[in-house]
Amino acid sequence: MNERSLRLFLPLVMLAVMLVFGAASLAYALHQKQRDLTASERLNLLRDVAHLVRLSDGLPPGTSDLLAEEVAQVASRPQVQVVLLVTEAGEVLNASRAAWRGRTVREVWPTLDLGRLRQAARGRLPDWQMHADGQRMDAVQSFTLPSRDDEVRSLRRAVVYVAYDLSTLRAQAQHAEVMGRVPDMLGWLAMMGLMVWLLGRYVTRPLAQLDKVSRALRRGEWGTPVPRGGFMEIDHLAGGFDALRQELAATWQALPDLLFELDGEGRYLRVLSPKTEWLLLAPERLIGKTVREVMPPAAAEVVHQALRDADKLGAVWGRELALDVPAGAKWFEISVARKETPDGVRPSYILISRNVTPRKEAEERLKLLNEELEMRVAARTLELTTAKDEAERANHSKSDFLSRMSHELRTPLNAILGFGQLLEFSAREPLQIAHVRQILHGGKHLLALINEVLDLARVESGQMTVSLEQVALRPLLEECLTLVRPQAQARDIRLLDVACGDAWQVRADRTRLKQVFLNLLSNAIKYNQTAGVVSVGCVLEDEGICIRFSDTGAGLTPDQQARLFVPFERLDAGEHHHVEGTGIGLALSKRLMTLMGGQIGVESQVGEGSTFWVRLPRAQDGTGPGDAAGTVRQAALATSGGGVAVRTVLCIEDNPNNLQLIESVVGMLPGVRLLSAMAPGLGLEMARTHKPHLILLDINLPDMDGYAVMQCLREHPATRGIPVIAVSANAMPRDLERSRAAGFAAYVTKPIDVGQLLRKVDELALSPEPD
Missing domain, CATH: 3.30.450.20 (PAS domain)
Structure with missing residues (x-):
C-alpha cells in the first residue's frame, strides 16, 4: 500500500x-x-x-x-x-x-x-x-x-x-494438541480485539482527528478546534498542536500578506488570505484556475517569470505587479519559493503577495516632492545666484566707491599735506610754524581716518590679504616705541624698555603687525593719566608668544570691555572729548589679528589701568627678514646724499597743483633735474627723447591711464630700462598688486609723504644710467 x-x-x-x-x-x-x-x-x-x-x-x-x-x-x-x-x-x-x-x-x-x-x-x-x-x-x-x-x-x-x-498415534496426538490450544487462541483473539479497540479509541482516532485539523489548517481554517483527551502523550501532542495553531493564526492575522500554492502551469492549488477584498476571486473559486485566466496578461507574465526563476534559483523576491481587486487598484510585491518534493512528483511553488500600494503611493508622492524640491532648489539657486551676482556687483561697486573716494579724498589732501610740509620747511616765524603744524596735524588726522576706514572696509569685504613671515619682536617693538615717543613726551608719559627676548620671533605680516602695535601703544598713551607709565612685555606660551601692552589709566568696566572692539564705538567720548580718535583702531586691530591667525584681548579693572594683549604663533628664533630689510633701508638712506652727478627725473601729471608739489619736493634734492608733462603722449615723447633716470607717473591720466603709459614705456627700446614710480590716490590692495604686476619700481600714494618720495627718488634716480 x-x-x-x-x-x-x-x-x-x-x-x-x-x-x-x-x-x-x-x-x-x-x-x-x-x-x-x-x-x-x-x-x-x-x-x-x-x-x-x-x-x-x-x-x-x-x-x-x-x-x-x-x-x-x-x-x-x-x-x-x-x-x-x-x-x-x-x-x-x-x-x-x-x-x-x-x-x-x-x-x-x-x-x-x-x-x-x-x-x-x-x-x-x-x-x-x-x-x-x-x-x-x-x-x-x-x-x-x-x-x-x-x-x-x-x-x-x-x-x-x-x-x-505411528501415523494414527501421531494424528491423534496432533489433534489433541491442537484442540488443547483452541481456548488459548480464542483468548488471544479476544485480547487482540480489545487492544485494537483501545488503540482505535485512544490512539488512532485522536491522531486521525489531528490529521483532519492539520488539513483544515493548510486550507487556512484557523478556527478549527483541536480535540483533546486520551492518553497523556496524545493529549500533550494535541495541546502543542493547538498552541501552534493559535500562534500561526495570530501570526497570519498580523501579516499583511496573501499566500498561494501554485503548480508549474500557474494553477492555484491552495489560497490563504486574511483579506478577501485583495483577491481577484473568492478563494474557493480560485482553486483550479490558472493565473492567466484571472489576471491581466502583463501581471500573469510577471508571475510566470517568477515561477521559472524560482524553479532555477530556488526562490526569488521583489517582483511587482498591478491588479484591480475589489478593494480598488493595488500594487503587490510577490516572492516565490519552490517546494521540495519527492522524486517523480511535479513541484509546486509557494507565492507570497504583499500589498505595497502605500509604499508605491509614498514613492510617487516622494517623486513629486523631489521634482517640486528640484524646481524649488533651481528657483532658489537662481535667486541665490542672482543675489550673489548682485552682492558681487555691490561688492565691486563698494570697491569702486572706496577706490574713487580714496582718490577723491587723497587728491586734495595731497595738496594740503604736501604744501603744508613745504611751508614747514620754509617757515621761519614761530606763529607761522604753529599754524602750519596745525594744518599738517589736521591733515594727518584726516588721512589716518581715511586709511582706517578703508582698511576696515577691505577686511570686512575680504579684499585684504596678509603675507605671513618671520618677524623679530624686539626690533619691531623698539621701532614702534621710537615712533610714539614724541606723543608720549607731549603728555609726560614714561615708556619703559621692552621686556622681550632678542631672538623671539612670531609668524605675522610685519606691516599689519606694526599697525596693530602702534594702535595699542597710541591708545595706551592717549588714555593714560598724566605722568603715567606704559610698559611692553613678551611672555612665552606653549606654541606662541603673548605681547602685553600695559598702561596706568583709569581702567575699563566689564560693559566697556564688551563694547571695546565694536567699530566706531568710543567708550569715554564725553570724558575724553579732547582725545582724538574715531573708534575704528581696535576693531581694525582685531580683524587684522584674525587674518594673521592671532588673538587680541584686554584685561582691565577700574582704577588699576588696562593691559591689552596680542597672541601670535611662535616662529623659529633668529634674525627676522623684516629686521634685515629695515637695516638695509636705513643704510641706503644713510649713504644717499650730496656729491652725486645731475640726474633727470620726468614727472607725468595732469593736475597742476600736484605737479607743482612734486616740482617743489624734487627741487629739494641736489643734482636732480625735473622734467614735467601734463599729457600722456607728451610724456612718452619726452621719455624717448631725454631718456630720464626716473619717471614719476600718475595713474589717473586723460586719454590713457598710467598702466597703458607704462606698457608703452616697456615696449619701446629707448625707455624699457627706466625705473617708474606710480603716483596715485588709489590706495586699495588691488591697485598695489596691479602696479607690481605692471612692472612699477614703487608705488607712492597720495597724499604724498614728502620724506618717502624723497627717499624713493634719491634711491632710484641714483641707479646706473639706462642704455
Whole structure:
C-alpha cells in the first residue's frame, strides 16, 4: 500500500505477530509431542520385542499356543503393524496372522531385509530402526530355538520382528494438541480485539482527528478546534498542536500578506488570505484556475517569470505587479519559493503577495516632492545666484566707491599735506610754524581716518590679504616705541624698555603687525593719566608668544570691555572729548589679528589701568627678514646724499597743483633735474627723447591711464630700462598688486609723504644710467 493507515496497519501487524507467535508455539509443541511419542513408542517396541524374545528363548515344546497368544496380544495394539518370529533361513514360525505361519518372509513381509535378519540372528542385542517417513519403526532381536532330541544344546537361531505404524498415534496426538490450544487462541483473539479497540479509541482516532485539523489548517481554517483527551502523550501532542495553531493564526492575522500554492502551469492549488477584498476571486473559486485566466496578461507574465526563476534559483523576491481587486487598484510585491518534493512528483511553488500600494503611493508622492524640491532648489539657486551676482556687483561697486573716494579724498589732501610740509620747511616765524603744524596735524588726522576706514572696509569685504613671515619682536617693538615717543613726551608719559627676548620671533605680516602695535601703544598713551607709565612685555606660551601692552589709566568696566572692539564705538567720548580718535583702531586691530591667525584681548579693572594683549604663533628664533630689510633701508638712506652727478627725473601729471608739489619736493634734492608733462603722449615723447633716470607717473591720466603709459614705456627700446614710480590716490590692495604686476619700481600714494618720495627718488634716480 502506498498509504498506510495506523488504524488498519497496527491491528494487522498485531494479528500477524500473534499468528506467527501462535504458529511457532504450536509447531514447537507438536514437534516436542512427536519426539515424546517417538521415544515412548520406541521403548514400547523394544519392550514388546524383549518380552517375545524371553518367551521364545528356550521355550519347551508344547508351549507354542502360549507364544501365539502373546504374539496376538502384542499385535492387538493399534500401532503394531506386524509381529513375526522368523528363522535364520527366513521361515515364519509365528505371526500376528495365523495364515502367515510356515510361509517365508518374502511372501508375507517383503520389506524385511533377510540380510538384516541374519545379522541380527548372530547377535543378542536388539536392532531398532526408524523408517525415512518418520511414521514407521521396527525392531529385531534374536533368540535360540528349542533343542531337538538329537541335540544337547540348540545351535539354531531365530529372530523376533515387530513393526509399529505411528501415523494414527501421531494424528491423534496432533489433534489433541491442537484442540488443547483452541481456548488459548480464542483468548488471544479476544485480547487482540480489545487492544485494537483501545488503540482505535485512544490512539488512532485522536491522531486521525489531528490529521483532519492539520488539513483544515493548510486550507487556512484557523478556527478549527483541536480535540483533546486520551492518553497523556496524545493529549500533550494535541495541546502543542493547538498552541501552534493559535500562534500561526495570530501570526497570519498580523501579516499583511496573501499566500498561494501554485503548480508549474500557474494553477492555484491552495489560497490563504486574511483579506478577501485583495483577491481577484473568492478563494474557493480560485482553486483550479490558472493565473492567466484571472489576471491581466502583463501581471500573469510577471508571475510566470517568477515561477521559472524560482524553479532555477530556488526562490526569488521583489517582483511587482498591478491588479484591480475589489478593494480598488493595488500594487503587490510577490516572492516565490519552490517546494521540495519527492522524486517523480511535479513541484509546486509557494507565492507570497504583499500589498505595497502605500509604499508605491509614498514613492510617487516622494517623486513629486523631489521634482517640486528640484524646481524649488533651481528657483532658489537662481535667486541665490542672482543675489550673489548682485552682492558681487555691490561688492565691486563698494570697491569702486572706496577706490574713487580714496582718490577723491587723497587728491586734495595731497595738496594740503604736501604744501603744508613745504611751508614747514620754509617757515621761519614761530606763529607761522604753529599754524602750519596745525594744518599738517589736521591733515594727518584726516588721512589716518581715511586709511582706517578703508582698511576696515577691505577686511570686512575680504579684499585684504596678509603675507605671513618671520618677524623679530624686539626690533619691531623698539621701532614702534621710537615712533610714539614724541606723543608720549607731549603728555609726560614714561615708556619703559621692552621686556622681550632678542631672538623671539612670531609668524605675522610685519606691516599689519606694526599697525596693530602702534594702535595699542597710541591708545595706551592717549588714555593714560598724566605722568603715567606704559610698559611692553613678551611672555612665552606653549606654541606662541603673548605681547602685553600695559598702561596706568583709569581702567575699563566689564560693559566697556564688551563694547571695546565694536567699530566706531568710543567708550569715554564725553570724558575724553579732547582725545582724538574715531573708534575704528581696535576693531581694525582685531580683524587684522584674525587674518594673521592671532588673538587680541584686554584685561582691565577700574582704577588699576588696562593691559591689552596680542597672541601670535611662535616662529623659529633668529634674525627676522623684516629686521634685515629695515637695516638695509636705513643704510641706503644713510649713504644717499650730496656729491652725486645731475640726474633727470620726468614727472607725468595732469593736475597742476600736484605737479607743482612734486616740482617743489624734487627741487629739494641736489643734482636732480625735473622734467614735467601734463599729457600722456607728451610724456612718452619726452621719455624717448631725454631718456630720464626716473619717471614719476600718475595713474589717473586723460586719454590713457598710467598702466597703458607704462606698457608703452616697456615696449619701446629707448625707455624699457627706466625705473617708474606710480603716483596715485588709489590706495586699495588691488591697485598695489596691479602696479607690481605692471612692472612699477614703487608705488607712492597720495597724499604724498614728502620724506618717502624723497627717499624713493634719491634711491632710484641714483641707479646706473639706462642704455
